[in-house]
Amino acid sequence: MLSKRTWAVMLAGVAVLMLSGCATEVKRIGVEEVKDLSGNWNDTDSRLVSEEMIRDSLSTGWLTRHEQKSKKAPTVIVGNVRNLSHEHINTRTFIADLERAYVNSGRVDVVASKTEREGLREERADMDLHASETSRKAAGNEAGADYMLMGTINTIIDASGGEQIRFYQIDLTLVSTVDNRKVWTGQKKLKKDVKDAKFR
Amino acid sequence: MENVVSGISEISAGGKQGRSLPRAIFGLAALAAVLVLPGCATYSAGFVNVENATANRDLDGAVKSLDDLKLTGPDETLHHLNKGVLLRLQGKYADSNKHFDAAKSLMEKLSAISITEQAASVTVNDTMKAYEGLPSEQLMVYSFEALNYLQMGDVDDAAVEARQFDVKQGLIVEKNKNAKYLSGAFVRYLNGMVYEAVGERDSARIEMKKALDGYKVQNSGFPIPQGLKDDLRRLEAGKTASSEVVFILHNGLGASVDENNIRVANPMPGANGPVMFSLAVPKFVKRSLPVARVVLSAGSSSATSEVVEDVNGIAEKSFNDRLPTIIARGVARMVVKNVASQKAKEQAGGNPLFNLGADILTNASERADTRSWSLLPGNIQMARLALPAGKYDLTATYYSAHGNILATREFKDVEVKAGRKAFVSDYFLNPPAAAKAAN
Numbered sequence: 001m002l003s004k005r006t007w008a009v010m011l012a013g014v015a016v017l018m019l020s021g022c023a024t025e026v027k028r029i030g031v032e033e034v035k036d037l038s039g040n041w042n043d044t045d046s047r048l049v050s051e052e053m054i055r056d057s058l059s060t061g062w063l064t065r066h067e068q069k070s071k072k073a074p075t076v077i078v079g080n081v082r083n084l085s086h087e088h089i090n091t092r093t094f095i096a097d098l099e100r101a102y103v104n105s106g107r108v109d110v111v112a113s114k115t116e117r118e119g120l121r122e123e124r125a126d127m128d129l130h131a132s133e134t135s136r137k138a139a140g141n142e143a144g145a146d147y148m149l150m151g152t153i154n155t156i157i158d159a160s161g162g163e164q165i166r167f168y169q170i171d172l173t174l175v176s177t178v179d180n181r182k183v184w185t186g187q188k189k190l191k192k193d194v195k196d197a198k199f200r
Numbered sequence: 201m202e203n204v205v206s207g208i209s210e211i212s213a214g215g216k217q218g219r220s221l222p223r224a225i226f227g228l229a230a231l232a233a234v235l236v237l238p239g240c241a242t243y244s245a246g247f248v249n250v251e252n253a254t255a256n257r258d259l260d261g262a263v264k265s266l267d268d269l270k271l272t273g274p275d276e277t278l279h280h281l282n283k284g285v286l287l288r289l290q291g292k293y294a295d296s297n298k299h300f301d302a303a304k305s306l307m308e309k310l311s312a313i314s315i316t317e318q319a320a321s322v323t324v325n326d327t328m329k330a331y332e333g334l335p336s337e338q339l340m341v342y343s344f345e346a347l348n349y350l351q352m353g354d355v356d357d358a359a360v361e362a363r364q365f366d367v368k369q370g371l372i373v374e375k376n377k378n379a380k381y382l383s384g385a386f387v388r389y390l391n392g393m394v395y396e397a398v399g400e401r402d403s404a405r406i407e408m409k410k411a412l413d414g415y416k417v418q419n420s421g422f423p424i425p426q427g428l429k430d431d432l433r434r435l436e437a438g439k440t441a442s443s444e445v446v447f448i449l450h451n452g453l454g455a456s457v458d459e460n461n462i463r464v465a466n467p468m469p470g471a472n473g474p475v476m477f478s479l480a481v482p483k484f485v486k487r488s489l490p491v492a493r494v495v496l497s498a499g500s501s502s503a504t505s506e507v508v509e510d511v512n513g514i515a516e517k518s519f520n521d522r523l524p525t526i527i528a529r530g531v532a533r534m535v536v537k538n539v540a541s542q543k544a545k546e547q548a549g550g551n552p553l554f555n556l557g558a559d560i561l562t563n564a565s566e567r568a569d570t571r572s573w574s575l576l577p578g579n580i581q582m583a584r585l586a587l588p589a590g591k592y593d594l595t596a597t598y599y600s601a602h603g604n605i606l607a608t609r610e611f612k613d614v615e616v617k618a619g620r621k622a623f624v625s626d627y628f629l630n631p632p633a634a635a636k637a638a639n
Contacts, residue, residue, distance in 0.1 A: 082356060083356055083357075083360065084356075084359070084398075084400075086360060086363040155363070157367050159370065161374070196308070198312055199312055199313050199314070199315060200309065
């Protein structure tokens with residue numbers, strides 16, 4: 001029959017198979033901690049983009065020029081950021097960061113996006129029926145945007161064997177809604193060298 | 201040669217301790233036999249319920265049967281691939297893509313070599329290896345995901361799939377340099393349409409050109425789609441696309457893989473076992489294609505389908521390329537098992553009952569790897585019907601090779617936008633009894 005030793009090897013094998021990954025482990029980490037798992041677009045990329053775009057768009061000349069010319073804060077609406085990359089990228093994270101920076105700076109007004117506006121209009125229509133006269137808000141008082149924020153995400157991937165060089169370029173533009181002039185363009189480039197594991 | 205294999209036992213420590221390795225291997229085979237034997241049916245045999253329910257258009261039943269198979273561990277990729285197809289056929293495109301994404305990420309992960317799985321495939325059987333999909337299957341995932349996005353009206357995300365496919369196909373060709381059938385012609389044809397839809401006309405033209413070249417080199421035994429040639433000519437002339445309905449049919453089922461026992465000579469006969477081994481190897485079984493052509497009509501306009509992808513043919517070539525490696529690994533495995541079994545028998549002191557048990561275990565753990573992405577269609581047909589913008593009730597009629605009408609399907613209120621393509625898809629399988637026709 002099989003020796004004790006063989007049985008021990010088999011039992012140890014079964015025990016290892018059964019016990020590994022018994023419970024899910026959760027560890028909280030700081031939002032600024034860089035942790036790259038697959039090499040795909042992740043929170044760190046989004047944060048780097050928003051930091052660059054916020055710094056650049058609030059410090060360049062378009063804002064002062066607008067303020068000098070019209071004597072009031074510019075109003076911006078967020079348009080479409082097209083994903084022309086190799087990944088399904090959620091662009092809302094860094095756009096929301098940028099919106100927040102604009103609003104909190106007190107120098108740029110941001111108006112609600114197309115879908116948000118639809119909700120607001122429904123609410124106003126509802127107010128017409130149900131809200132008291134003093135608190136009711138009339139239609140036709142929406143702020144029109146001076147500029148629309150648009151952009152693209154592009155990638156170039158060079159892959160061979162188990163290695164990939166991933167290059168991301170994120171371009172954001174503020175376009176005047178009056179005459180389609182581009183008043184600001186921001187750009188962030190990111191590059192990663194991703195090596196696949198040879199063994200698992 | 202004998203010394204090489206028996207040498208394994210001496211490498212670890214020598215003497216008494218080293219002699220335990222054949223027993224450990226044998227123990228592993230015994231353990232595998234215990235684990236494998238209760239579910240003795242091969243993967244393809246267990247999959248029949250899923251296929252039958254799908255053929256009967258009972259897709260909820262098919263999903264349930266698939267879930268009941270509990271394809272986890274080394275078979276997890278197969279679960280996601282097949283579930284992705286079933287959800288797609290149900291029109292649950294977003295959910296379908298979640299499974300295809302999961303399959304893709306597993307395929308990426310599994311491309312790294314696992315030492316333990318390799319060892320298990322040489323000592324127990326090939327089903328111990330995690331299923332990462334044939335290269336041809338890996339390419340097809342992108343087309344289904346793109347189609348799902350197109351059918352959700354999300355062309356930007358379909359274009360992401362097209363870009364990913366381009367990188368993946370390059371890597372697959374790099375690994376399989378002589379495999380002309382991995383040109384991904386159909387996926388590129390589809391991707392050309394996707395690029396045009398997102399306004400990247402240059403990329404569309406390049407992709408269509410690559411598709412045309414791909415069809416030429418893969419030499420699949422069906423004509424290069426006329427729709428592709430027309431598109432390429434139009435793009436080269438700088439003309440825009442007119443609005444149309446693109447109808448995709450998943451026709452029949454992809455190949456099934458059966459188990460086949462072949463006899464091969466033992467490279468180390470004599471003390472280490474019989475002169476001939478019985479080896480369980482997978483056997484590719486092509487299934488018959490029910491639909492020969494589709495006629496898509498809206499009012500008085502109609503269009504006939506073209507074959508755009510011979511999924512079966514490509515899978516067969518992919519399979520045949522792998523077979524020599526499978527057989528070589530099988531022979532190596534039988535040698536290892538026999539050596540381990542002989543050594544174990546020696547240590548058991550010639551107990552006849554033990555010898556019988558050892559022989560049974562050696563053979564019982566031997567199973568062919570019959571896994572494949574079974575719910576792939578046998579081929580894919582595409583019918584393109586140019587229509588002015590508007591809402592249409594479409595009729596798709598499926599004809600057999602003898603010209604008999606197999607089925608007629610209605611698609612109500614299909615919206616065609618100006619200058620855009622509306623994607624519609626369906627599937628047709630032979631009724632269950634005839635589904636497993638001989639090749």
